[in-house]
Amino acid sequence: MIWNDEFETLPREAIESLQLKRLQQTVERVYATVPFYRESFRQAGISPADIKSLSDLQRLPFTLKQDMRDNYPYGLFAVPLEQIVRIHASSGTTGKPTVVGYTRRDIETWTELMARSFVAAGAHKGDVIHNAYGYGLFTGGLGAHYGAERLGASVIPMSGGNTKKQLMIMQDFGSTVLTCTPSYSLFLAEVAAEEGIDIRNLKLKVGILGAEPWSEKMRQEIEDKLNIKAIDIYGLSEILGPGVAIECIEAQNGLHIWEDHFIPEIIDPETGKVLPIGEKGELVITTISKEGIPLIRYRTRDITRLIQEPCICGRTHARIERLSGRSDDMLIIRGVNVFPSQIESVLFNIEGVEPHYQLIVEREGNLDTLEVQVEVNEQTFSDEIKILQELAGKIKKDIKDLLGVTCKVRLVEPKSITRSEGKAKRVIDNRIKES
Amino acid sequence: MKVEQISIFIENKSGRLAEVSGILGQAGVNIRALSLADTSDFGILRLIVNDTEKALSILRDHNFTVSKTEVIGVEVPDTPGGLSSILQILDQNNVNVEYMYAFVERSGDNAVIIFRFDHVDEAISALTRNGVKILKGEQLTKI
Numbered sequence: 001m002i003w004n005d006e007f008e009t010l011p012r013e014a015i016e017s018l019q020l021k022r023l024q025q026t027v028e029r030v031y032a033t034v035p036f037y038r039e040s041f042r043q044a045g046i047s048p049a050d051i052k053s054l055s056d057l058q059r060l061p062f063t064l065k066q067d068m069r070d071n072y073p074y075g076l077f078a079v080p081l082e083q084i085v086r087i088h089a090s091s092g093t094t095g096k097p098t099v100v101g102y103t104r105r106d107i108e109t110w111t112e113l114m115a116r117s118f119v120a121a122g123a124h125k126g127d128v129i130h131n132a133y134g135y136g137l138f139t140g141g142l143g144a145h146y147g148a149e150r151l152g153a154s155v156i157p158m159s160g161g162n163t164k165k166q167l168m169i170m171q172d173f174g175s176t177v178l179t180c181t182p183s184y185s186l187f188l189a190e191v192a193a194e195e196g197i198d199i200r201n202l203k204l205k206v207g208i209l210g211a212e213p214w215s216e217k218m219r220q221e222i223e224d225k226l227n228i229k230a231i232d233i234y235g236l237s238e239i240l241g242p243g244v245a246i247e248c249i250e251a252q253n254g255l256h257i258w259e260d261h262f263i264p265e266i267i268d269p270e271t272g273k274v275l276p277i278g279e280k281g282e283l284v285i286t287t288i289s290k291e292g293i294p295l296i297r298y299r300t301r302d303i304t305r306l307i308q309e310p311c312i313c314g315r316t317h318a319r320i321e322r323l324s325g326r327s328d329d330m331l332i333i334r335g336v337n338v339f340p341s342q343i344e345s346v347l348f349n350i351e352g353v354e355p356h357y358q359l360i361v362e363r364e365g366n367l368d369t370l371e372v373q374v375e376v377n378e379q380t381f382s383d384e385i386k387i388l389q390e391l392a393g394k395i396k397k398d399i400k401d402l403l404g405v406t407c408k409v410r411l412v413e414p415k416s417i418t419r420s421e422g423k424a425k426r427v428i429d430n431r432i433k434e435s
Numbered sequence: 436m437k438v439e440q441i442s443i444f445i446e447n448k449s450g451r452l453a454e455v456s457g458i459l460g461q462a463g464v465n466i467r468a469l470s471l472a473d474t475s476d477f478g479i480l481r482l483i484v485n486d487t488e489k490a491l492s493i494l495r496d497h498n499f500t501v502s503k504t505e506v507i508g509v510e511v512p513d514t515p516g517g518l519s520s521i522l523q524i525l526d527q528n529n530v531n532v533e534y535m536y537a538f539v540e541r542s543g544d545n546a547v548i549i550f551r552f553d554h555v556d557e558a559i560s561a562l563t564r565n566g567v568k569i570l571k572g573e574q575l576t577k578i
Contacts (some may be wrong), residue, residue, distance in 0.1 A: 376444050376477075376500050377500060378500055378501070378502060381442075381444050381500045381501075381502055382502070383440075383442040383479060383481070383502055383504045383551070384479075384533060384534075385472050385474060385479060388444075388474075388477070388479075389474065410476050410477075411444075411476065411477050412446055412477075413444060413445070413446050413498070413499070413500065414498055414499075414500050415498045416446065
């Protein structure tokens with residue numbers, strides 16, 4: 001099933017001519033209305049009139065997450081605030097969030113793309129969509145919600161948490177489609193087992209899972225434990241929210257990125273050069289229909305490759321391969337973005353603590369766990385257990401206060417954290433190994 | 436009156452205690468008393484040795500985190516109620532025991548207990564006022 005036959009199956013030439021037209025409009029608009037872009041184009045020595053073909057996109061400068069922070073909150077908006085009907089912000093990081101604004105037409109586009117995504121995942125009118133993405137500033141909840149309504153499905157706006165109630169409603173309301181993070185779907189299965197609920201025999205048939213990295217092995221585990229099809233969905237608030245790309249249920253092999261609204265490129269994260277189709281690198285996305293906050297060549301830091309071969313589902317839009325990492329050191333822990341430098345700043349602010357630390361990320365059972373190992377030195381060492389435990393407790397609390405992530409703090413012996421080439425290896429992410 | 440004790444931070448990993456005792460043994464340092472306090476992740480090994488400075492420097496050379504703490508060694512009658520009589524004196528004088536452990540050897544007919552107090556000087560004066568014998572460092576290492 002395809003939601004929008006006309007656009008989802010456009011021949012490649014038609015996609016590309018639509019992309020060029022929309023790219024030119026977008027570039028003209030941001031040049032005229034966003035001082036940041038006018039300045040960055042000027043520095044790159046390029047003007048909107050220079051964009052004559054899609055390959056000219058490569059001449060435009062990148063937009064970084066830092067540029068959004070520098071222009072906090074509304075500096076990158078391309079329309080006056082009175083045309084913005086909704087504001088969302090990114091999850092979890094320290095300091096100022098990244099803010100995005102949607103015009104009425106942006107919400108319309110998002111709703112359309114989420115409806116397409118639901119259908120690609122095998123959902124349709126008549127489904128009961130159990131939406132356990134968080135509602136609020138985070139784009140997940142509301143993004144999925146409006147797409148599901150557009151589809152004509154019955155939406156249960158559950159939001160996150162309260163797992164036993166989720167299970168009760170799932171049973172009583174007959175939920176058929178589950179939208180949440182992959183790890184939460186496994187957590188639901190675990191709690192169901194504890195409660196004596198046979199989750200495999202509920203009406204659930206599909207899980208539309210995203211907002212954190214997951215592996216093929218985890219997909220199999222989810223499909224086994226919940227007896228559903230587990231579909232990978234990709235999105236980021238800077239670009240839109242959920243619904244930028246999704247797997248089709250027919251192939252479950254790569255995520256179709258809606259090319260009539262986004263232009264994906266794969267670049268070498270070191271040199272910034274565009275790589276040939278099929279090579280692995282960092283995903284860069286240009287929005288070509290957005291009004292509120294159009295972004296030119298936004299560096300997602302997600303590592304993937306582009307697949308342009310036709311898909312068995314009939315959609316012509318290119319696919320991105322399941323994400324295989326990040327080009328920066330950002331970790332996503334239970335949906336929260338964590339940079340090692342933030343942990344370092346917490347340690348730096350505690351007297352006596354040296355920034356010799358290591359982050360160990362695991363997926364224990366179904367939830368991500370973060371262990372922060374900190375070396376004890378003679379300044380922080382005490383002869384009394386309780387003082388050391390207070391130190392560990394303070395580090396834990398400060399990390400929780402700053403990042404919103406609960407971690408375990410383990411004090412370790414000095415020089416026990418491996419140093420390679422004089423530089424410590426900061427992160428050991430054992431979640432990646434499983435795939 | 437006070438005795439120097441070495442405390443060593445040790446992760447809960449197999450072989451760490453053996454390593455510490457091996458390092459000290461090779462350096463010719465004799466361990467006179469020890470206690471290990473532990474949590475699920477780490478422990479603190481407390482030692483009284485015959486050469487504190489040597490032990491400290493050799494352990495630091497081996498990248499251990501160490502500290503020096505003042506404790507006192509108290510002679511306790513080796514009879515039922517012996518320890519209780521000492522603790523009552525301390526309690527009456529509002530001195531708290533942070534931790535304590537027994538010395539391996541006896542001093543004459545008495546047992547020896549190592550104490551770490553929150554207020555060391557008050558503890559010493561209360562105990563001596565009540566006729567409790569406190570051992571000096573060199574006495575302890577010679578037992």
